Amino acid sequence: MKDIKPKLISLFKKGYCTPQIARIAKKIKEPSTTIHYNIKKLEEEAIKTYKAVFDYNQIGEGHCTFLLVNLKEEKYGQPEEIAEEIAKSERIESVDIVTGEYELLIKLRSEDIDDYYAWIKEAIKKYNFAKTISLTSLKQLKTEFVEI
Amino acid sequence: MKDIKPKLISLFKKGYCTPQIARIAKKIKEPSTTIHYNIKKLEEEAIKTYKAVFDYNQIGEGHCTFLLVNLKEEKYGQPEEIAEEIAKSERIESVDIVTGEYELLIKLRSEDIDDYYAWIKEAIKKYNFAKTISLTSLKQLKTEFVEI
DNA sequence: ATAAATACTTGAATATTATACGAATAATGA
DNA sequence: TCATTATTCGTATAATATTCAAGTATTTAT
Structure with missing residues (x-):
């Protein structure tokens, strides 16, 4: 037992996540490269981080x-x-x-x-x-x- | 111009993100399969979603x-x-x-x-x-x- | 205390996914 | 209108997640 979960919780509160480009591409029916491009732009402009939300x-x-x-x-x-x-x-x-x-x-x-x-x-x-x-x-x- | 950003913002407010297993594995120096296993468990127990935080x-x-x-x-x-x-x-x-x-x-x-x-x-x-x-x-x- | 069941760890193989690149198209500005 | 810049998107490649199976540790029941 390595007790990894507490470390994960701590990391996930602030970041260590990333967008699901392929899933988004499927959802809004656009090529994944187009989604990729738009996400990178949005990251420069307005996205602080990707993180988990807990129960x-x-x-x-x-x-x-x-x-x-x-x-x-x-x-x-x-x-x-x-x-x-x-x-x-x-x-x-x-x-x-x-x-x-x-x-x-x-x-x-x-x-x-x-x-x-x-x-x-x-x-x-x-x-x-x-x-x-x-x-x-x-x-x-x-x-x-x-x-x- | 397809105006994809508003759609991304809306999706990212609630989800469509995922953990960066390889990055976490490197960070806490454990095999990525171990990290994967622990994250899946944590998702069952306590993680509601992965999402973006905006400026x-x-x-x-x-x-x-x-x-x-x-x-x-x-x-x-x-x-x-x-x-x-x-x-x-x-x-x-x-x-x-x-x-x-x-x-x-x-x-x-x-x-x-x-x-x-x-x-x-x-x-x-x-x-x-x-x-x-x-x-x-x-x-x-x-x-x-x-x-x- | 011991055996059985369950939970966790991990490397190797495979499947998915992200990213880099380049060419085409569209938008912007002078 | 022409030149510049931004966006789209297919192909190729690199990176990453996931599956699987085997071993190890932990917990539970007797």
Whole structure:
């Protein structure tokens, strides 16, 4: 037993996938070389990566939370720095700087609520958040444009 | 000119991609047949699909909004039905039933604020939302686990 | 503790698929 | 209109995935 699956999951979260040119060519009834050409162009312009979407319950990341954050005054004017730092973690699905009452909106995945609590305690300390609101997902119907 | 790119974008949002077995095999230094075997297992258990992640500014979906929704009383108890209906649209990135003040949290992408306004007006009418709060993304640092 | 069943690993052979190339056609711009 | 650039697409080739079969490890039941 080599325990390859965790490594695959980690790689597939960010990339290591590629388009199925032959299948697309069949689907839209065009020559595969034409599809190939168009995909390469699109990759230059607009495609960041190809990746897997998981049934997160099955990989121990079934607990999903949206976190609204107020930064402390000294960081209020330049939220990007903190946002970039937060974005680096593998459990963070998205980070946005948003309009309204809060500065940041973070979507993250954890194993369970205990795991989440450990993370948020650590994050409040580390990033010196002024205030946070956690919206816990009770049911996920769609994620990353994929219905689950 | 066959205008193939829009079709590709639509297909790539949900699938039509596949893992790069040879590349992964090289990366984690295992035989490609072993990688193949493990991926097939993982697909049965936990992988929903393989898809592309876009630079959404480049495909006319740069405007991103998180929408908090209160449903009308008659729908408050069974939000799933509406949530599933909302999830079907291609511009919807995620739909969650959440804890707290609001019942639904929807993440969606539009071309610009006018496009968004048209959508939200229509949605309020169609789904009979009681109240909504829109959090507009000013800057997206990470989406779908991919830094952008 | 042992045997049987099941799951995982792997190399060799084969089938599929992506990519490179070149020629033809179409679109763009001056 | 003519020249330049972008796109289409068939053929040939290179790369890759998949099948198969055999061996090894792990788990399960008794």
